[in-house]
Amino acid sequence: MNSKAINQVRFGVPDDSMVFARGVRKSFGTLEVLKSIDIDVPKASVACIIGPSGSGKSTFLRCINHLEEVNGGVLLVDGEFVGYDLRDGKLYEVKDSLLCRRRADIGMVFQSFNLFSHMTALENLIEAPMMVKGLSRREATEKAHVLLERVGLGGKADNYPRQLSGGQQQRVAIARALAMNPKVLLFDEPTSALDPELVGEVLQVMRDLAESGMTMVVVTHEIGFAREVGDQLIFMDQGVVVERGTPREMIANPQSPRTQEFLSRVL
């Protein structure tokens, strides 16, 4: 039995699970940021996480691809631990090379874009496919051009990040994540650093992605986007999941007082 099947039996992971979290805890020093988080994101679905700042939603996202290590609980991506291997009831930290291979399947889009500033848009897209996946420059470049076209930036391949607007940079960043053919894409407040008139173009790209069947976990303040695109909406506050449901129902009729209060402030 492979590790995926073992995990599936042991933790009761559903067949179609992409992200599976049970009792995930995370502390920074004495500050407990995540207190037993349970979340399920099925394949080809979009989960939107909302909540006030400091609620732990970004931390949870960063735990998914092991940018942060969890302090407890079970967090699986496509049925497997990202930073560990389960053997004899113990979690062994995996080697850097294996961690990198698993991370390569989990795309991440950051609030501050984090495009490699010494590389052109095209070079940003071909770097990891060439260096990590061993694609030839020609293959990687062909694919990169297709992706840049897809995010509406076909003509910007040779521009450096600082020659692009915030919205264009974020679209390049999304294309860069897609260049690795990830199983799941994590978005960490992708539009929070953008001028209001640039938010739309980024959300449009994300909407297209969701329609194409990409599994997405989106931490966002864009309630409209969550309602329209999300398959589930998760409201987090002070390190716990307060409420979850289908976006339309939850936004129209929030159950918890904390959800009501938060939504009344952002809507």
Add this chain to the structure above:
Amino acid sequence: MSRAETQTPVEDLVVVPIRHYGLWIGTAITLVLFYIVAKALATNPAFDWPTVGKYLFHPSIMRGLGQTLLLTVIIMTLSVIIGAIVAIMRLSPSKILNAFAGAYVWFFRGAPALIQLIFWFNLSLVVREISLTLPFLGTLFSLRTNDFMTPFVAAVIALSLHEAGYMAEIVRAGIKSVPGGQAEAAGSLGMNRRLVLRRITLPQAMRFIVPPTGNETINLLKTTSLVTIIAVDDLLYAAQSIYARTFETIPLLIVVAFWYLFVVTILSIGQHYIEQYYGRSDQQQGVSKRRLMQRVFGIGRMARPA
């Protein structure tokens, strides 16, 4: 009559620049000082310009210049390599490596170069011979310290270790200047630590590393004149050997100064192009030539009202 003809067109308005009296006084004083110095240089027989001309391309001066350049290149190359290693140790999560790197910088940057130079030259007083003995294989080699610690080798070791102390700090500051998000983004794309350092962090750090490294190279070029004291036949030593015989001290010092300035000028131009290469992702058109002039001659700072 149309309105345009009755009005003075805006382009014809004359701008009267503000009068910078302080600037004029400063300029006047500078010109007077320049005149005094120029006159002294031209008329004081001690400068003896014909002798300067005679020795400018003298074979032993040329040999000394070659030796100085060779020292600078070897020492700078070694110190960049050692410095980068120490800087990476300094940034490592291991406390021991970190502390070792800290101690390295503290000692080799802190102790005066001249003292380190004399120390390495006299290493045989501390260590008589260096040998490598392995179990089963016996002694692989054994060298008497005095046999290999020539003045040149002592100079290379001493100044490389000293200079590496500075380079370590420059490289460390460069790496720390790259935002953490860059390494995070690379990590999330599945790039391992070494790849991130080589492809993402270091190339961006170079932009911050190159300018101070250029300064260090210029500094080192001149610092190598210290090796004269342990009888390495560098540029200054060559000049000293000549004026010890002929007593034409001042002309020969001018020859030496000329060659140092000449090489520094060449290095400054080279530095400009290297900076431009590593800064190409944030280039603006049209400023480069003016910056070159500024760097080499220090002019162009006083902007005229446009």
